[in-house]
Each structure stands twice: as structure tokens, then as C-alpha cells.
Amino acid sequence: MNGSPTSLASPLEVRGVTKLFGDFRAVDDVSFSLPAGSIHGFLGPNGAGKTTTIRMILEIIKPTSGSINVLGHASALEVRQRIGYLPEEKGLYKKMKCWAVIAYFATLKGLSRKAAKQRAFELLERYGLKDFATKPTEALSKGMGQKVQMLASIAHDPEFVILDEPFSGLDPVNQQVMEDIIRDMAKRGRTVLFSTHVMQHAERLCDRILLMAKGRKIFDGTVVEAKRTIPRRVRIETGNDIARLRELSEVVSIRELEATNVAGSPTAAHWELEIRENADPQSILQACFASGIRLRSFNQSDPTLHEVFMRLVGPDAKEATFR
Amino acid sequence: MKYAFLVAWREYAENAKTRGFWLGMILVPTIMFFSSQVPIWLEKKGTPTRYYALVDQSGTLASVIESRLEKLHQRQVLSSIGEYAAKYVEPSSTFKTPPPSSVETFMSSGGAKSYLEQLRPNLKPSAPAFKPPRRAFQVATLPEGVNTNADLATMIGGLRPYLRGEKSVQVDGQWVALSAAILIPRDIESSIVRPQNKSDRPKAGIEYWSGNLADTKLRDEVESSINTEIRRREYLSRGMDAAAIREVEQTFAPFASLNPKKEAGREAVSKTDIIKQWAPSAFVYLLWVSIFAIVQMLLTNIIEEKSNRIIEVLLSSVTPGELMMGKLIGIGAVGLTMVGSWICALFGILTWKAGAAGDVTGQVLEVLKSSNLIPMFSVYFLFGFVMYAALILALGSVCNTLKEAQSYMGVITMVMMVPLMTMTFIPKDPNGLLARVLSWIPIYTPFTMMNRVMADPPWVDVVGTLLLLIVSTTISLWMAGKVFRIGILRTGQPPKLLEMLRWLRR
Numbered sequence: 001m002n003g004s005p006t007s008l009a010s011p012l013e014v015r016g017v018t019k020l021f022g023d024f025r026a027v028d029d030v031s032f033s034l035p036a037g038s039i040h041g042f043l044g045p046n047g048a049g050k051t052t053t054i055r056m057i058l059e060i061i062k063p064t065s066g067s068i069n070v071l072g073h074a075s076a077l078e079v080r081q082r083i084g085y086l087p088e089e090k091g092l093y094k095k096m097k098c099w100a101v102i103a104y105f106a107t108l109k110g111l112s113r114k115a116a117k118q119r120a121f122e123l124l125e126r127y128g129l130k131d132f133a134t135k136p137t138e139a140l141s142k143g144m145g146q147k148v149q150m151l152a153s154i155a156h157d158p159e160f161v162i163l164d165e166p167f168s169g170l171d172p173v174n175q176q177v178m179e180d181i182i183r184d185m186a187k188r189g190r191t192v193l194f195s196t197h198v199m200q201h202a203e204r205l206c207d208r209i210l211l212m213a214k215g216r217k218i219f220d221g222t223v224v225e226a227k228r229t230i231p232r233r234v235r236i237e238t239g240n241d242i243a244r245l246r247e248l249s250e251v252v253s254i255r256e257l258e259a260t261n262v263a264g265s266p267t268a269a270h271w272e273l274e275i276r277e278n279a280d281p282q283s284i285l286q287a288c289f290a291s292g293i294r295l296r297s298f299n300q301s302d303p304t305l306h307e308v309f310m311r312l313v314g315p316d317a318k319e320a321t322f323r
Numbered sequence: 324m325k326y327a328f329l330v331a332w333r334e335y336a337e338n339a340k341t342r343g344f345w346l347g348m349i350l351v352p353t354i355m356f357f358s359s360q361v362p363i364w365l366e367k368k369g370t371p372t373r374y375y376a377l378v379d380q381s382g383t384l385a386s387v388i389e390s391r392l393e394k395l396h397q398r399q400v401l402s403s404i405g406e407y408a409a410k411y412v413e414p415s416s417t418f419k420t421p422p423p424s425s426v427e428t429f430m431s432s433g434g435a436k437s438y439l440e441q442l443r444p445n446l447k448p449s450a451p452a453f454k455p456p457r458r459a460f461q462v463a464t465l466p467e468g469v470n471t472n473a474d475l476a477t478m479i480g481g482l483r484p485y486l487r488g489e490k491s492v493q494v495d496g497q498w499v500a501l502s503a504a505i506l507i508p509r510d511i512e513s514s515i516v517r518p519q520n521k522s523d524r525p526k527a528g529i530e531y532w533s534g535n536l537a538d539t540k541l542r543d544e545v546e547s548s549i550n551t552e553i554r555r556r557e558y559l560s561r562g563m564d565a566a567a568i569r570e571v572e573q574t575f576a577p578f579a580s581l582n583p584k585k586e587a588g589r590e591a592v593s594k595t596d597i598i599k600q601w602a603p604s605a606f607v608y609l610l611w612v613s614i615f616a617i618v619q620m621l622l623t624n625i626i627e628e629k630s631n632r633i634i635e636v637l638l639s640s641v642t643p644g645e646l647m648m649g650k651l652i653g654i655g656a657v658g659l660t661m662v663g664s665w666i667c668a669l670f671g672i673l674t675w676k677a678g679a680a681g682d683v684t685g686q687v688l689e690v691l692k693s694s695n696l697i698p699m700f701s702v703y704f705l706f707g708f709v710m711y712a713a714l715i716l717a718l719g720s721v722c723n724t725l726k727e728a729q730s731y732m733g734v735i736t737m738v739m740m741v742p743l744m745t746m747t748f749i750p751k752d753p754n755g756l757l758a759r760v761l762s763w764i765p766i767y768t769p770f771t772m773m774n775r776v777m778a779d780p781p782w783v784d785v786v787g788t789l790l791l792l793i794v795s796t797t798i799s800l801w802m803a804g805k806v807f808r809i810g811i812l813r814t815g816q817p818p819k820l821l822e823m824l825r826w827l828r829r
Contacts, residue, residue, distance in 0.1 A: 061812065094631075
């Protein structure tokens with residue numbers, strides 16, 4: 001079960017894929033490829049074309065143009081036994097027992113009936129659902145049902161797993177369980193592609209992210225690369241004049257942030273300094289000391305993925321984050 | 324195809340677990356059993372002996388009524404003694420004397436008692452004693468205080484509480500309810516209506532009092548026995564020979580109903596022929612009920628998967644074609660199991676019931692075994708199911724909720740009502756225009772041809788409609804496949820018919 005998957009350069013290659021629904025371009029000339037054995041976040045606001053892309057990858061729908069190569073095959077159905085899929089909208093057969101649902105989907109992925117049953121019980125036990133194994137799925141809470149469905153989609157130990165919004169509707173504890181499942185798979189050399197709206201999950205889990213908006217690919221690369229797409233910033237709080245800092249070669253621009261005064265403290269302004277990509281924030285700190293600027297605080301945090309998302313996606317992102 | 328069978332297996336296993344499935348499996352045979360058994364029970368136990376009071380002031384008619392009712396009872400005794408003999412006479416015994424064919428001979432030859440004496444040495448050792456059937460009607464002694472000489476109005480005044488069930492009468496030491504009173508006035512002779520003096524206003528005659536309006540048997544027997552007697556007297560008073568008249572009344576010309584389609588020498592229309600004419604209708608009904616039930620099951624099933632979005636996981640593992648075939652095979656097998664069990668139950672009940680030769684159940688069984696009813700039923704069930712299932716799968720795939728689907732289902736139901744409505748007409752004219760036209764409409768072919776199966780329909784109808792049915796089933800399956808493939812992932816408004824037609828070209 002732990003055998004490493006066939007070492008392929010890329011479990012997924014998408015080349016120039018476009019999908020039209022009538023006149024509507026749901027996916028517009030998207031190309032990307034995933035390296036094997038890593039976790040990929042598939043990000044983008046609602047309606048970005050993520051689910052459509054996923055459906056095309058799985059050959060549930062066919063692209064209008066372009067080609068998709070999954071695990072070295074032109075058709076996902078040829079390698080369906082090696083792919084796992086958790087759809088965005090979750091549902092289970094209400095009257096079926098938990099183990100039976102997992103085993104059924106596993107048999108559809110090529111496992112023998114006996115092996116599928118054994119695997120179902122194994123997974124349910126491992127992820128804390130042992131007591132529910134013989135209960136019908138309608139007896140489960142939403143979160144538990146989602147976990148069962150997740151287990152059903154990976155019961156055949158696929159090489160390549162696609163998860164559409166695996167975290168939605170889960171409480172923090174179960175979100176953690178879901179993260180563990182994903183990490184477990186990556187550890188064993190499986191490739192995971194998951195879509196999400198929650199940037200923290202992507203930030204914690206992903207090696208790489210793929211960002212889409214309005215049907216187009218906006219970014220494709222590592223998380224570090226993503227963060228580099230927005231300038232590095234240093235935030236300082238001081239009551240002194242900071243005009244001298246403008247003269248530094250490391251500083252690109254300075255803007256005053258909305259003052260967040262602590263009661264009782266004398267007026268102190270908050271400043272955000274945009275610095276050059278290769279600049280060392282420590283040099284700013286040294287410059288402050290040298291110029292006699294007394295700092296109340298100095299903050300050199302990296303941008304969050306959330307900020308990256310907001311910046312790259314622009315006004316579309318606002319809509320998405322309020323959902 | 325492997326995946327289609329995996330889907331089919333789940334459909335079968337899951338549906339076979341539902342309460343509805345088992346209810347359907349058990350309910351129909353239970354209904355069959357009771358509908359064959361209840362009339363027998365009712366006959367044996369259901370109708371209790373009815374007690375009646377008889378006051379004949381004229382003194383001339385009571386004996387007539389009593390002898391008629393006695394004859395009625397003896398007829399029942401005769402029939403049950405026949406059954407008793409058929410059941411308990413040792414098969415190896417040489418005793419071959421059947422009970423007399425007419426009740427008169429039976430009574431004159433000593434009745435049950437003398438026949439049983441002949442029978443006794445030839446009975447199986449295990450045979451129980453013969454229990455004569457209960458009397459249907461038994462005369463009750465009049466309660467005290469009823470003056471049989473008073474006029475009818477006074478008399479009934481005294482009897483009324485008994486007839487209303489407020490008081491009971493005693494018969495053979497048992498308190499029983501009086502169900503009827505027959506009062507014959509003294510001057511009945513003068514009240515007789517004769518055609519020649521029609522202008523006479525009908526005078527008060529015999530009064531039959533009973534709160535039970537539904538069971539008219541006693542009243543009919545009483546009325547008919549009195550009138551027979553009155554007429555006999557009338558013949559006598561007019562100087563006619565009553566015996567001669569009776570002989571005349573029993574004169575008849577032999578009349579036989581024959582069927583030219585049967586082989587020479589066996590053309591007589593028997594009970595079997597009547598069964599043959601109507602048995603197909605029963606199968607049409609069975610066909611209709613089973614196809615309709617299964618198709619409903621299919622619709623709920625597909626909508627569940629669609630509204631649950633399970634479909635998407637399924638489609639990442641199987642192609643829409645495999646999914647559709649899987650459902651068709653799985654649910655079809657569920658239906659087949661159900662119908663198969665019904666037919667087995669039918670055979671079981673008939674075999675168990677079929678006793679003496681000439682028994683209806685035995686004849687029905689014989690018709691089922693000897694005819695092509697069952698094989699044809701299987702063929703028409705198969706194609707009928709696949710055709711309607713294809714229609715339903717296509718419909719189910721484009722609807723998102725059961726409610727949405729129900730409104731379309733209404734139309735399909737109406738279309739499906741036609742064979743049910745014509746079901747009783749077609750056996751009357753099985754090769755007529757209506758039957759032939761309906762046979763050539765593929766969606767009605769299974770039902771109509773099933774209905775005509777025993778009527779030797781023209782060869783061209785049998786083969787032609789079957790071919791057309793096969794072709795149209797294939798086409799509808801193909802079209803359903805096209806619609807299913809696109810419809811199954813669709814959300815939102817169901818598509819317009821025109822749009823669906825466009826899908827067919829994709």
C-alpha cells in the first residue's frame with residue numbers, strides 16, 4: 001500500500017485548455033503542470049473556473065480546446081483507478097452504511113470487494129470514525145459525512161488526488177484532521193491538488209499554488225514565489241520625523257498608515273515602508289538608530305497569502321472573501 | 324462493462340434492503356392468497372345461520388317454504404359430501420359411485436346418511452367424520468306473547484324488538500337473533516294478483532320483515548317458492564295438468580357454444596376458454612404495475628444521486644454510459660426479482676389450491692402452464708421496462724429535485740394510463756382495429772400485445788410489433804444515453820425539449 005507511485009515527471013499537464021458554456025468562457029487558455037509528490041493549492045474566487053478545470057481534468061466534461069494529460073494518459077478514465085476525487089458539493093447515499101459507501105467507491109476504483117471492505121474499516125478506524133462504521137451515513141453530522149466522503153475518495157490509495165474545497169463546512173478540529181490526511185498522502189509520495197478559499201490552509205499545506213480568476217491562470221508557482229509578487233514591507237511606529245528614511249536606497253516608498261493610537265500614548269504615527277526585493281530589513285533598523293528615530297515598534301513580517309490573493313485577484317477577490 | 328455491473332450490484336443490493344422492496348414482495352402474494360382464500364372462508368364461516376320466524380295464518384304455504392329451504396340445504400350437503408368423497412376415498416378402492424347428480428335423487432335415495440354408509444368402508448383410515456355444512460336458514464319458534472291469530476300489524480308489533488336485535492329468541496337452547504319474519508295473512512288467497520283483473524289495486528299480501536337489506540337470499544327463496552306454489556294451484560284450479568306443465572317447463576333444446584379456432588372435436592367453449600380470454604388481462608395489469616413501480620424507483624434513485632451530488636464522484640470513476648447501464652441492469656434486476664417472486668407465488672398458491680379436476684384454480688394453472696403467457700410476459704416486461712426506463716433516466720438526469728420530476732412524471736403517467744384503460748376492451752375484440760393500432764405504437768406494444776397473446780393475433784402483428792419494439796427500445800436507449808450524459812451534470816432549470824433534441828446531435 002505504501003509503494004511509491006510510478007515516478008512520472010508530472011502527474012498532470014494541462015495545455016491551452018479552454019471551456020466554453022455557450023458564449024461564456026468558463027476556462028480561458030489555461031496551461032500548467034504539477035510536479036509529482038507535492039501539495040498544490042488551487043486558489044481563486046468563486047466562479048474562477050476551478051471546478052470546471054477539475055471536472056475537465058477528471059474527464060467528467062470535455063474541454064472545448066486544449067489537451068490534458070493525467071498520469072501520462074490523455075484520458076483520465078484510462079487511469080481512473082489511480083486518481084482520487086472529492087467534489088465540491090458533498091453527498092453520500094443516505095441509507096448506506098459508512099463502510100459500505102467507502103468500499104463501494106473503492107470497488108469502482110478497481111479494488112476487490114474484500115480488499116475494499118478491509119480498507120474501509122481500516123480508514124474509519126484510523127481517522128476516528130470506527131464507531132460509525134456500521135451506521136447509515138444519514139446518522140452522521142455534516143463534518144463526519146464529509147470525512148467519510150474524503151476517505152471514500154482516497155480508499156484506493158490513489159497516486160493523484162483532487163480535492164475540491166475539502167475544508168468547507170468543517171470545524172477547526174476536523175479541518176486539522178483533513179490537513180493531516182493531506183499531509184499523510186504527500187508524505188507517501190502522492191500528488192495532491194486541492195482548491196480552497198481559505199488562504200491559511202493553502203499557506204500551511206501547499207508547496208505550490210495555482211491561482212485562477214475569471215477563467216484565466218494568474219499565478220502558478222511556489223508559495224515563496226507567490227509572496228515575492230508583492231513588494232516587501234517594513235512597518236514602523238514612531239513619534240519622530242522619518243523624512244531621512246526616504247533617502248535610503250533600500251526604500252522604494254513610504255506611506256502613513258491609519259493611526260491606531262493606544263490610549264495615553266503621545267501621538268505616534270504608523271508607517272509602511274516598501275523596500276527593495278533584495279534589501280535587508282535590518283539595514284532599515286540600523287538607519288533608524290543612526291538617524292535618532294525612536295521606534296515604538298518595528299515589524300518586518302512577510303506578506304500573507306491572503307494579501308497575495310487580494311492583490312493578484314484584485315476587485316474580484318473582495319467578492320470572494322465576503323462569501 | 325465491469326463498472327456497469329459494479330453499479331448494478333450496488334443498486335440491487337441497496338434496493339433489496341429497502342422496506343418498500345420487501346413490502347412489495349410480500350404484499351402482492353399475500354393479496355393473491357387472501358383473494359383466493361377469503362371467499363372460501365366467507366362461505367364456510369362468514370355467513371352464519373339466519374333464523375327466521377314464520378307465521379302462516381293461511382296454513383297452506385309454510386310447508387312449501389320449509390321444503391324449499393330444506394332442499395337448498397340438502398344441495399349444500401350434496402356438494403360438500405362430493406368434496407368429502409373426492410378427498411378421503413382411498414385412491415386404490417374400487418368404490419366409484421359418485422354422489423347423485425341431482426338433489427332430488429340424493430334426497431329420495433336417503434340423503435347424506437345412506438351415501439355415507441356406502442362410502443365408509445372405502446375411506447382412508449385417516450379420514451375425519453363428515454361434517455355437514457351449516458344450515459343457511461333455520462326456522463325459529465315464535466317468542467311467547469306473539470299472537471299468531473292477530474292481524475299482521477299487531478303481530479309485527481310483538482316481533483319488532485326481536486327483529487331489531489333488542490331481544491333474542493331461543494333455538495335449540497341457544498339465544499339467537501331473529502333476522503327475518505315472514506307473515507302470511509289468512510286471506511292470502513284473495514290477494515293474489517291475476518293478469519285478467521289487473522285493475523284491482525294490489526291488496527296487502529305476504530310480508531317479509533328484515534333489517535338486513537343486503538342479503539336477499541331468504542326473501543328470494545321464499546318469494547319464489549310461494550309463487551311456484553300459487554301457480555301450481557292456479558293450474559289445478561283451471562283444470563290443467565300440473566305434471567304435464569312441469570314436464571313442458573323442463574323441455575329445452577341443446578345449445579352449445581363453439582369456437583371455430585380450436586381443433587375439430589374439441590371446439591366446445593369451456594371454462595378454460597373463458598380463463599384464456601381473460602388471463603392475459605391479469606398479466607397486462609401485472610406488467611403495468613411492475614413497470615410503473617420500477618420506473619418510479621429508478622426516478623427517485625437517479626434524482627437522489629443528482630441532488631446529493633454523488634453523481635460527480637461516480638462520474639470520476641465510471642462513464643455516464645456505464646452508470647446508466649448499471650442503473651438499468653440493477654434496478655431492472657430488482658424489478659425482475661419482485662415480479663418473479665409474484666409469479667412464483669401465483670404458481671405456488673394455484674398449485675396448493677388446485678384440488679379436484681374441474682376446479683377453477685386447477686384450470687388457471689393448466690392455462691398458465693400450457694400457454695405462452697409467461698414467456699411472452701418476460702419478453703414484454705424486458706423491453707417495456709427498458710423503454711420506459713430509458714425515458715425516465717433521461718428525465719431524471721435533467722431534473723434536480725423530485726418535485727421538478729413529478730410534474731413531468733404526470734404527463735408520462737397519463738400516457739401510461741392508456742393501456743390500463745383499454746385493458747378490458749381488448750380481450751373482447753383482441754384482433755380489432757383498436758387493438759391493432761395500439762399494438763403498433765411502441766410504448767403500448769408490450770401491454771397491448773400481452774393482452775392479445777391468447778387470441779392468435781396475426782403473425783405480422785406478433786413479429787412486426789416485436790421488431791418495432793426492439794428497434795424503438797434501442798433508439799430510446801441511445802437517445803437517453805445522449806441526454807443522460809449531458810443532463811446528469813446540469814444544474815438549474817431543466818432544459819427545454821428543443822435543447823434536449825440538440826444534445827442528441829452532439
